[in-house]
Amino acid sequence: MKLFYKPGACSLASHIALRESGLDFTLQGVDLQKKRLENGEDYLQINPKGQVPALLLDDEILLTEGVAIMQYIADRVPDRQLLAPVGTIARYQTLEWLNYVATELHKGFTPLFRPDTPEDYKPIARAQLEKKLHYIDESLKEKQWLSGHRFTIADGYLFTVLRWAWAVKLDMTGYSNIEAWMKHVAARPSVAAALAAEGV
Known part of the structure; x- marks a missing residue:
């Protein structure tokens, strides 16, 4: 491949x-x-x-x-076990996170990377992302992984997209659960x- x-x-x-x-x-x-x-x-x-x-x-x-x-x-x-078997709730919880990251978070960063985004729209995009980050930070409270007790493909996707927060200089202070989780994921050999x- x-x-x-x-x-x-x-x-x-x-x-x-x-x-x-x-x-x-x-x-x-x-x-x-x-x-x-x-x-x-x-x-x-x-x-x-x-x-x-x-x-x-x-x-x-x-x-x-x-x-x-x-x-x-x-x-x-x-x-x-990167994705639980068909028919298990764990699989659908992972798919739920994959869809959330794709539609709410991934696309939310796009305006901040595009040179043709009007400057007066960028603060709106940032504010929308901050709401998503708050939700994610709360969701990661006392959790090692997004869905279940194992690393899944949803963890890899969220890690990838959250890295962009620092690239576009979002204020990440106060998101202690995200910070700890990012370090935890980054430590995986893969x-x-x-x-x-x-x-x-």
């Missing part, structure tokens, strides 16, 4: 999932502005969406969209290896 990624972007969550899985994979960096691979190849010929992550499977099928990719990886290695490989 080959993961197309940009260092520190949302593709980091899929990268972490791959490292957790123990499956064989390679990495291919993408310049998202130029839509080119490191060797100059046109990325749009591989992924017409022009976004990361994308996962090229060994049979040449391309999967896109991080949440789908992470679920695929987790389902390939059920013994790793996470440390993914961060090192991406140079972030």
